[in-house]
Amino acid sequence: MALALKDALEMAKHGNKALQAQVLEEIHAQEMTREAKGGLLPSISANAAYSRYFERPIIFLPGSFAGTDKAVQDVAFGGKNAFDVFVSLHQPILAPTIQQLKEGSKINEQLADQKTADLKSRVALQVSTRYLDILMMDRQLGLLEQSLKRNVKALEDARSLLTQGRGLKSDTLRSFVAVENLRSSVSYLKNRMEVFSMELKRLIGLDEPIDIVLTDQLEIGNSQGEFYQVEEALQIAEQNRNDLHIQQLAIDYQQNKLKVAQAGLLPELSLIGQYQVQAQADNLKFSQYALPRTSFLGLRLSVPIFNGNRTKSQISQARIKARQEEIRLSDLKDEVKTELATIISKWKEAVTQLGIQETTVKSAELNHQIIDDRFRNGLGSRLELTDAELALTQAKINYLNAVYNLRMLHVSLQHALGLLRLS
Incomplete structure (x- = not known):
């Protein structure tokens, strides 16, 4: 060659x-x-969760709210099947x-x-x-x-x-x-x-x-x-x-x-938002579920103050x-x-x-x-x-x-x- x-x-x-x-x-x-x-660039994520409660979740309320004479009363609430679906938005501005x-x-x-x-x-x-x-x-x-x-x-x-x-x-x-x-x-x-x-x-x-x-x-x-x-x-x-x-x-x-x-x-400034759909019930009859919706859009400001130098x-x-x-x-x-x-x-x-x-x-x-x-x-x-x-x-x-x-x-x-x- x-x-x-x-x-x-x-x-x-x-x-x-x-x-x-x-x-x-x-x-x-x-x-x-x-x-x-x-x-x-904006970050968009979709999330879904399902939880099965063997005992209903507990919240604590003043007794007067719960109709008792106790200062604090535990109250069981919600369904044993819980569904949660939400879409989140995060957009850095500064x-x-x-x-x-x-x-x-x-x-x-x-x-x-x-x-x-x-x-x-x-x-x-x-x-x-x-x-x-x-x-x-x-x-x-x-x-x-x-x-x-x-x-x-x-x-x-x-x-x-x-x-x-x-x-x-x-x-x-x-x-x-x-x-x-x-x-x-x-x-x-x-x-x-x-x-x-x-x-x-x-x-x-x-x-x-x-x-x-x-x-x-x-x-x-x-x-x-x-x-x-x-x-x-x-x-x-x-x-x-x-x-x-x-x-x-x-x-x-x-x-x-x-x-x-x-x-x-x-400091850092971001635009945040979320759209959420929830449902709770004791059964799995989806056609009877109520689907309440929650959504928000806002700003998040993060200011560093001290991190150990x-x-x-x-x-x-x-x-x-x-x-x-x-x-x-x-x-x-x-x-x-x-x-x-x-x-x-x-x-x-x-x-x-x-x-x-x-x-x-x-x-x-x-x-x-x-x-x-x-x-x-x-x-x-x-x-x-x-x-x-x-x-x-x-x-x-x-x-x-x-x-x-x-x-x-x-x-x-x-x-x-x-x-x-x-x-």
Whole structure:
């Protein structure tokens, strides 16, 4: 399966399981907002009850009311079967606590959105890193396999010369060690590529047991000229980094919790109402029942007076938490600034190293060509040619490392700026 980096990022956007779980967290936050809004809507409930009295209920009346000379007389009343059906209404009119909870749920929903965006950025970094790792190892593997072929040929030549009595045993042993070392490196790289390919497929949500072939090039193109000043980079990061937005929303959320606690000191006003139907009798002849009705509509005012200073303690706790989040935001900004300064410094050095390695490869190629000509004309030894070949291979690997380092720094810089996205 041919796979470009942009295609891998697009597949991760839909196939990464961590992202799928986070999207459900967004939906959960939206439902919490709906729940909080529902607290300001009217509540209507219907209730029905039936009671069977084995002895009639008792009330106590003045004896004069009951026709006796007792000061207090107990009187049995009502039927043994009691039915009660009622519908209740409760509508908050002034509810500061519920209103603040609704605002807090909106902030929580924004937090979930930002956490999803932050996770997407981190997944994009992981996918890009693994993609570049595999590209780098594939290029290294190609160089090592070419070097292995040349060294196998050198070992065959050394053995032939040793058999003819024209070579040294030490030269043959040296060629043998070089070949075995290269075989070990090739085997190690192949195994690492297989492991990293499995990790890349997991990140992009590719479950099918198919091989992937990366189509992008390791070379970075024109992006090596993207320099930033630290303050300029910090301004870009503050506008785009999701973790900074998350921390700011965490401050807003704690401040909202402070308002919720403060709202606990305010009065609440509600509209209440009820419609009730009752019936009592000693039998179950429903057609003969009288069904008296009762209904009312009114206002209920609740004023908090004293609750053991619990509300004041909650207010103090919320202020402390809000201050903690402000300190964390300040520390995070300092951390981001240090991260950006480090990456920019490494970036400039990586560009310099890339230029050096380009020159080194050209010099190693020229040296190898000279030694090869000398060897073909009988003026140089196989050992010199082997050393020149190993030096050329190492120079090319060093160049690849420089290109890889620059690509990785570019990805890290884009992520640190908050510009790395899945799409």
